[in-house]
Amino acid sequence: xxxxxxxxxxxxxxxxxxxxxxxxxxxxxxxxxxxxxxxxxxxxxxxxxxxxxxxxxxxxxxxxxxxxxxxxxxxxxxxxxxxxxxxxxxxxxxxxxxxxxxxxxxxxxxxxxxxxxxxxxxxxxxxxxxxxxxxxxxxxxxxxxxxxxxx
Numbered sequence: 001x002x003x004x005x006x007x008x009x010x011x012x013x014x015x016x017x018x019x020x021x022x023x024x025x026x027x028x029x030x031x032x033x034x035x036x037x038x039x040x041x042x043x044x045x046x047x048x049x050x051x052x053x054x055x056x057x058x059x060x061x062x063x064x065x066x067x068x069x070x071x072x073x074x075x076x077x078x079x080x081x082x083x084x085x086x087x088x089x090x091x092x093x094x095x096x097x098x099x100x101x102x103x104x105x106x107x108x109x110x111x112x113x114x115x116x117x118x119x120x121x122x123x124x125x126x127x128x129x130x131x132x133x134x135x136x137x138x139x140x141x142x143x144x145x146x147x148x149x150x151x
Contacts, residue, residue: 003051004044006059007033010067033062038088054085061089071102078112090116110139124148 001009007030008015015025030044037058041051048059061077074093078086093116097103107113113120114137122130122145130145 002045002047003034003039003041003059004030006048006063007044007066010063029066033066036065037062037092052082052085054081057081058085058089061092065092065096069101071104072096073104073106075106076108077105078107078109086112110142113142114139122146 004026008026011029012021015021015029033039034041034044039051039058039062040055048056051059057077057080064072072093077093078089081089093103093105105113105116107116114134117134120130120132120134120137120142121128122132122142124146125148129148132141132145
């Protein structure tokens with residue numbers, strides 16, 4: 001699928017009038033998300049698989065953002081992307097949170113967890129070991145909870 005198809009798929013009903021997709025509305029949606037997420041593609045018709053890993057991740061992210069979700073569950077949203085793309089994704093996540101969206105982010109990167117979270121839930125062997133407020137939280141405290149050290 002192309003960048004264009006991915007970004008408009010969740011909004012097809014909203015882009016149609018009397019069963020016909022309005023190309024001007026469709027183009028506006030595509031350009032909005034390409035700009036918002038700084039997706040680097042020579043054309044919106046380019047297949048997503050032809051993009052870098054970071055830009056592929058941004059297209060997937062854009063597809064779900066197009067649905068205007070109130071809750072986002074992000075599982076390793078920056079895995080496999082370069083530092084610049086990570087920063088851009090963090091900025092979008094922070095903006096969504098500032099607009100009132102609830103964000104649940106799953107990450108195995110502790111610096112990412114500490115940098116992006118208000119609260120951290122630590123799960124060990126399938127059980128919640130701790131729910132920690134991120135005010136002065138450090139990696140050692142998280143690791144102690146993750147390895148069962150808080151028992």
